[in-house]
Amino acid sequence: xxxxxxxxxxxxxxxxxxxxxxxxxxxxxxxxxxxxxxxxxxxxxxxxxxxxxxxxxxxxxxxxxxxxxxxxxxxxxxxxxxxxxxxxxxxxxxxxxxxxxxxxxxxxxxxxxxxxxxxxxxxxxxxxxxxxxxxxxxxxxxxxxxxxxxxxxxxxxxxxxxxxxxxxxxxxxxxxxxxxxxxxxxxxxxxxxxxxxxxxxxxxxxxxxxxxxxxxxxxxxxxxxxxxxxxxxxxxxxxxxxxxxxxxxxxxxxxxxxxxxxxxxxxxxxxxxxxxxxxxxxxxxxxxxxxxxxxxxxxxxxxxxxxxxxxxxxxxxxxxxxxxxxxxxxxxxxxxxxxxxxxxxxxxxxxxxxxxxxxxxxxxxxxxxxxxxxxxxxxxxxxxxxxxxxxxxxxxxxxxxxxxxxxxxxxxxxxxxxxxxxxxxxx
Numbered sequence: 001x002x003x004x005x006x007x008x009x010x011x012x013x014x015x016x017x018x019x020x021x022x023x024x025x026x027x028x029x030x031x032x033x034x035x036x037x038x039x040x041x042x043x044x045x046x047x048x049x050x051x052x053x054x055x056x057x058x059x060x061x062x063x064x065x066x067x068x069x070x071x072x073x074x075x076x077x078x079x080x081x082x083x084x085x086x087x088x089x090x091x092x093x094x095x096x097x098x099x100x101x102x103x104x105x106x107x108x109x110x111x112x113x114x115x116x117x118x119x120x121x122x123x124x125x126x127x128x129x130x131x132x133x134x135x136x137x138x139x140x141x142x143x144x145x146x147x148x149x150x151x152x153x154x155x156x157x158x159x160x161x162x163x164x165x166x167x168x169x170x171x172x173x174x175x176x177x178x179x180x181x182x183x184x185x186x187x188x189x190x191x192x193x194x195x196x197x198x199x200x201x202x203x204x205x206x207x208x209x210x211x212x213x214x215x216x217x218x219x220x221x222x223x224x225x226x227x228x229x230x231x232x233x234x235x236x237x238x239x240x241x242x243x244x245x246x247x248x249x250x251x252x253x254x255x256x257x258x259x260x261x262x263x264x265x266x267x268x269x270x271x272x273x274x275x276x277x278x279x280x281x282x283x284x285x286x287x288x289x290x291x292x293x294x295x296x297x298x299x300x301x302x303x304x305x306x307x308x309x310x311x312x313x314x315x316x317x318x319x320x321x322x323x324x325x326x327x328x329x330x331x332x333x334x335x336x337x338x339x340x341x342x343x344x345x346x347x348x349x350x351x352x353x354x355x356x357x358x359x360x361x362x363x364x365x366x367x368x369x370x371x372x373x374x375x376x377x378x379x380x381x382x383x384x385x386x387x388x389x390x391x392x393x394x395x396x397x398x399x400x401x402x403x404x405x406x407x408x409x410x411x412x413x414x415x416x417x418x419x420x421x422x423x424x425x426x427x
Contacts, residue, residue: 071096081114137373139384231312235264250402274309293351317341330388330412338371361394
């Protein structure tokens with residue numbers, strides 16, 4: 001018999017949850033995810049088998065690309081087996097509008113079968129949104145369409161020069177990701193997935209072909225045979241996952257690794273045949289064992305590579321393209337993009353004390369990004385490295401699950417800086 005329970009939450013708590021999960025310079029879908037996710041962790045310790053718990057949450061946030069974001073979301077948690085032997089399954093849903101007329105809708109799920117025999121990962125999104133782009137690669141040439149002194153020819157017309165300013169793009173985006181993994185042994189899983197990325201009604205706000213002004217997106221699309229107004233990337237993946245973290249909310253020890261090889265085939269609907277590889281690793285070291293709130297050294301690295309063929313411009317690996325758009329602190333999403341992309345992040349998290357019975361911590365962090373650009377720019381991976389660094393505070397709003405409210409300030413190259421207010425750790 002399926003029982004349904006609603007967790008009691010005051011209006012002020014709901015507003016706090018949504019306000020606390022606003023990354024000021026992160027992408028809109030990540031804001032919605034963190035806002036919706038807030039009550040799930042708080043409720044996780046109360047769940048029992050065969051009961052569905054729903055928690056509605058208002059979504060409220062802001063960032064420069066989207067304006068004010070407002071909407072509604074809900075989280076649901078469920079055990080498909082006895083809690084002592086089965087991990088909790090979580091589902092997030094959110095629908096929001098923005099003051100700039102954009103629409104955000106998402107459904108994300110992480111489900112485990114009885115005794116953790118199977119894992120099911122889902123990520124469905126629809127965005128009517130916008131994002132700036134700056135060209136391909138890292139370094140001083142990353143904003144250029146071509147290297148100095150060269151021309152690029154399209155349909156008997158020759159365009160040359162650079163476009164070194166922010167290139168705003170508008171589009172509608174549909175994502176459907178589903179991955180099924182089988183537990184092999186211990187914390188190891190292997191599985192298959194299907195992934196669809198569909199962009200339509202793409203508009204380059206700065207594009208003016210008649211007057212010889214072309215954008216990075218348009219130049220790449222024409223050169224590689226893609227339609228500049230829409231694109232489809234549809235493929236299957238082979239995945240291996242390791243997760244021995246003591247917590248996915250605020251880890252103090254353990255490690256996480258993910259390898260995902262994705263093949264995008266024309267017969268599945270892709271514009272062209274291609275393949276990509278995602279490699280990720282995280283490590284957490286408890287520096288003060290035995291402490292209730294330990295000091296932690298956290299390490300995060302990943303690489304995202306186009307291993308064969310070409311993918312549409314908006315699907316190229318880029319800053320903030322990890323699952324929760326947390327990479328590249330100090331830069332806006334999409335600031336660096338290329339055929340190959342590598343990232344390294346390091347954080348030192350320290351407990352500082354308590355304020356009004358709320359545990360308070362501090363964090364200092366640094367990161368490094370590099371991206372390649374094959375073709376006219378000819379920028380190799382590792383040739384230019386873009387740093388970011390900063391510091392922040394942590395306020396533990398939920399002691400049962402060690403859920404923190406984080407406030408971070410970060411800076412990067414090119415007079416770039418960003419302020420973030422969000423729930424949970426960056427990784």
